[in-house]
Amino acid sequence: MDSDLSPQDKKDLDKFIKFFALKVKMEMFVLLPTVRHFCVPSDFIAVIVYEPLLWLQTVQVIVQARLGEKICTRSSSSPTGSDWFNLAIKDIPEVSHEAKKALAGQLPGIGRSMCVEISLKTSEGDSMELETWCLEMNEKCDKDIKVSYTVYNRLSVLLKSLMAITRVTPAYKLSRKQGHDYVILYRIYFGEVQLSGLGEGFQTVRVGVVGTPVGTVTLSCAYRTNLAFMSSRQFDRSAPILGIIVDHFVDPPCSSQRPAVLGQPCNYRAPDEEDGGAFAGVQDSQEVCTTSFSTSPPSQCVCTLSPSPSKMSKPLPLDSLQLPLAPGLVAHNMCSSRVSYQPGALPGAAEVHPTAANAAQVLHAGKEGGVGVVPCQPHGAETHLTGEPPLNTPGSSGDDEGLSRSAEERSVSPSDPVEYLNAFTRKVGAFVNKPSTQITAANLDLPFAAFAARGLDTEGSDPMVQPPESPPSQSPLQASLHSQGSEGSGPQDDFVMVDFRPAFSKDDLLPMDLGTFYREFQNPPQLTSLSLHISSQSMADDLDSLPEKLRVYEKNIDEFDAFVDMLQ
Amino acid sequence: MNCRSEVLEVTVEARQIDEAMLALLHTILLHRSTGKFHYKKEGTYSIGTVGTADSDCDFIDFTFVRVSSEELDRVIRKAVCEFKDGLNNSGSDGMGQISLEFYQKKKSRWPFSDECIPWEVWTIKVNVVNLANEQERQICREKVGEKLGEKVINVVEPQRRPAVSVQNHLPDHRFPGHFCEHHYEETDQRHAGAVRIRNLSLY
Numbered sequence: 001m002d003s004d005l006s007p008q009d010k011k012d013l014d015k016f017i018k019f020f021a022l023k024v025k026m027e028m029f030v031l032l033p034t035v036r037h038f039c040v041p042s043d044f045i046a047v048i049v050y051e052p053l054l055w056l057q058t059v060q061v062i063v064q065a066r067l068g069e070k071i072c073t074r075s076s077s078s079p080t081g082s083d084w085f086n087l088a089i090k091d092i093p094e095v096s097h098e099a100k101k102a103l104a105g106q107l108p109g110i111g112r113s114m115c116v117e118i119s120l121k122t123s124e125g126d127s128m129e130l131e132t133w134c135l136e137m138n139e140k141c142d143k144d145i146k147v148s149y150t151v152y153n154r155l156s157v158l159l160k161s162l163m164a165i166t167r168v169t170p171a172y173k174l175s176r177k178q179g180h181d182y183v184i185l186y187r188i189y190f191g192e193v194q195l196s197g198l199g200e201g202f203q204t205v206r207v208g209v210v211g212t213p214v215g216t217v218t219l220s221c222a223y224r225t226n227l228a229f230m231s232s233r234q235f236d237r238s239a240p241i242l243g244i245i246v247d248h249f250v251d252p253p254c255s256s257q258r259p260a261v262l263g264q265p266c267n268y269r270a271p272d273e274e275d276g277g278a279f280a281g282v283q284d285s286q287e288v289c290t291t292s293f294s295t296s297p298p299s300q301c302v303c304t305l306s307p308s309p310s311k312m313s314k315p316l317p318l319d320s321l322q323l324p325l326a327p328g329l330v331a332h333n334m335c336s337s338r339v340s341y342q343p344g345a346l347p348g349a350a351e352v353h354p355t356a357a358n359a360a361q362v363l364h365a366g367k368e369g370g371v372g373v374v375p376c377q378p379h380g381a382e383t384h385l386t387g388e389p390p391l392n393t394p395g396s397s398g399d400d401e402g403l404s405r406s407a408e409e410r411s412v413s414p415s416d417p418v419e420y421l422n423a424f425t426r427k428v429g430a431f432v433n434k435p436s437t438q439i440t441a442a443n444l445d446l447p448f449a450a451f452a453a454r455g456l457d458t459e460g461s462d463p464m465v466q467p468p469e470s471p472p473s474q475s476p477l478q479a480s481l482h483s484q485g486s487e488g489s490g491p492q493d494d495f496v497m498v499d500f501r502p503a504f505s506k507d508d509l510l511p512m513d514l515g516t517f518y519r520e521f522q523n524p525p526q527l528t529s530l531s532l533h534i535s536s537q538s539m540a541d542d543l544d545s546l547p548e549k550l551r552v553y554e555k556n557i558d559e560f561d562a563f564v565d566m567l568q
Numbered sequence: 569m570n571c572r573s574e575v576l577e578v579t580v581e582a583r584q585i586d587e588a589m590l591a592l593l594h595t596i597l598l599h600r601s602t603g604k605f606h607y608k609k610e611g612t613y614s615i616g617t618v619g620t621a622d623s624d625c626d627f628i629d630f631t632f633v634r635v636s637s638e639e640l641d642r643v644i645r646k647a648v649c650e651f652k653d654g655l656n657n658s659g660s661d662g663m664g665q666i667s668l669e670f671y672q673k674k675k676s677r678w679p680f681s682d683e684c685i686p687w688e689v690w691t692i693k694v695n696v697v698n699l700a701n702e703q704e705r706q707i708c709r710e711k712v713g714e715k716l717g718e719k720v721i722n723v724v725e726p727q728r729r730p731a732v733s734v735q736n737h738l739p740d741h742r743f744p745g746h747f748c749e750h751h752y753e754e755t756d757q758r759h760a761g762a763v764r765i766r767n768l769s770l771y
């Protein structure tokens with residue numbers, strides 16, 4: 001029948017159904033409290049009215065319990081038209097819209113269960129089902145029961161039980177902690193309940209059972225107990241270019257192929273005029289910048305910021321993170337360390353939590369050589385983040401200050417990147433044994449400079465190229481690992497293990513325990529490639545060739561841009 | 569009439585007594601609270617709306633839902649505080665119980681006093697343990713949270729059973745019982761319902 005109706009007729013029919021439901025609802029509201037003068041339509045019709053309301057209120061309670069916030073509603077001595085079942089339950093329009101969309105104009109009934117699935121989705125795109133709430137009705141009727149108040153009251157108690165139980169399942173704690181790393185999603189569907197995604201050993205709890213003249217309503221929950229996250233990719237990621245690690249805040253390139261069954265995010269925002277609509281919260285979730293700064297060294301990850309070319313009317317908010325860069329550095333990194341993604345617009349799909357994307361910040365190296373912070377441009381504009389890796393601090397991963405300058409470097413004019421690079425002094429990591437005397441603790445911003453070893457050697461004792469000598473060992477393996485080129489002073493223990501008894505350590509292969517093994521190999525021998533005469537030559541060559549390389553890359557910037565566009 | 573009786577047992581640390589008791593008592597009262605009755609003309613009445621509020625525990629990894637009523641919360645806290653003080657001062661080895669009783673007050677004619685007929689009693693038995701170090705306290709914090717979750721499920725389960733009706737002539741809307749007078753306009757004193765919290769034996 002629906003296929004014969006024109007779109008206008010369908011709209012009219014929907015309006016009529018809504019009007020009729022509202023009319024019945026108003027009549028029920030007025031006449032419900034009446035005990036003696038109960039002249040409403042039959043109990044059957046009353047249950048018909050209660051059922052969809054119960055469905056909608058159940059969905060609201062479940063989703064609101066997974067918003068990640070504490071819920072607080074006020075008691076009221078005078079009932080209002082929207083407080084059904086004598087409970088103050090806030091009505092989130094987006095959730096109601098999703099529930100009605102799932103209803104698809106049909107009334108739930110016997111054999112047609114309503115299920116609300118709660119799942120978790122990480123910023124990497126992995127998802128895991130946490131729980132499934134199921135509201136179903138069977139054929140067992142209680143014809144003697146009074147619908148006027150008894151059923152209504154018991155449905156109210158059912159919703160109260162639901163409120164209590166939603167705070168007890170493991171998903172509640174996860175939802176309170178959702179944020180940058182993961183978000184909680186919900187999905188509503190009708191039909192048979194699907195529990196296969198809950199893993200093994202899932203638990204079930206029955207929230208409540210209410211008998212009505214037309215059937216028995218049962219509300220139950222099945223929740224996952226094994227929360228060990230199985231990293232099962234739902235899509236294939238493209239291999240990173242030249243083995244560069246992709247920042248985990250970046251959406252994968254195949255995001256447009258991700259199925260829309262992940263659901264809607266459980267992060268409600270009150271409708272705002274600036275957001276432009278009742279569903280702004282849902283729409284905005286699909287139009288979020290997908291990249292952010294990486295905590296790994298800049299050479300390992302470069303993120304491009306490309307908001308989805310959709311209806312964004314305002315620039316994305318910026319995080320207050322300040323990433324210091326050497327001024328004058330060109331805003332293009334080597335091709336090998338550049339990865340670019342562009343998210344697709346997913347209909348009703350899940351999102352990365354907005355705050356995760358808000359961490360994105362764009363740095364744009366101006367033509368004058370200065371570095372400034374600008375808002376990311378909408379509608380497909382791209383800007384590139386780059387940075388030079390700290391030259392001698394491989395251990396300082398995640399250190400955004402890795403490129404901070406010493407006092408001497410600040411005197412160099414920022415307009416000449418070549419001179420700046422030449423004046424750039426190598427920095428020593430915090431946990432290096434013997435920092436060079438050329439770089440004293442006073443000049444460096446070592447986090448633990450005060451604890452640096454005293455009595456430093458004067459000449460050429462950079463520990464990065466000349467680590468301390470390994471301690472003499474009686475182990476038969478030590479001789480094969482010891483290098484002839486190793487130099488340096490005797491072993492220096494940063495700390496002393498008095499009694500090392502590692503748990504579960506059992507080594508049947510070698511005649512030593514884990515503690516002995518650790519002590520013996522605490523100071524490994526020097527690698528050949530790090531020997532002084534080789535490493536100093538290669539490093540010097542690298543420094544000398546760097547300006548030339550930068551000039552070449554700047555010259556070929558158009559090719560790089562074309563390459564990036566090709567990847568997209 | 570038979571009184572329905574439910575017993576819950578919890579094992580907590582001393583500083584967790586308050587929150588554990590509050591969580592369970594508020595959960596029970598949430599299910600047994602209704603909105604305010606407004607009686608109108610011609611025997612009609614309307615029922616107010618009950619708001620809810622989430623409460624996070626400080627010493628337990630747990631959040632419970634309570635009725636959004638400061639007065640109710642104050643009364644419950646006072647009773648729990650008295651119980652805790654009694655538990656600490658009794659010199660017992662950290663065991664005691666507290667009861668929440670729902671009863672119906674039947675007014676009698678003079679010279680007989682009003683008759684209190686309990687129709688549901690919830691008894692919470694508490695076992696207090698002493699922990700040696702912070703690690704054990706952290707473990708206890710999580711374990712007690714899980715146990716309280718199980719107790720909440722135990723509280724919810726009996727709600728599936730219909731409330732016991734004291735007398736057939738009493739209208740069904742009188743059950744569940746109403747807590748405190750501020751939720752109920754006593755136009756008919758004979759059918760007034762009430763709740764009391766009793767600190768029972770500390771052993």
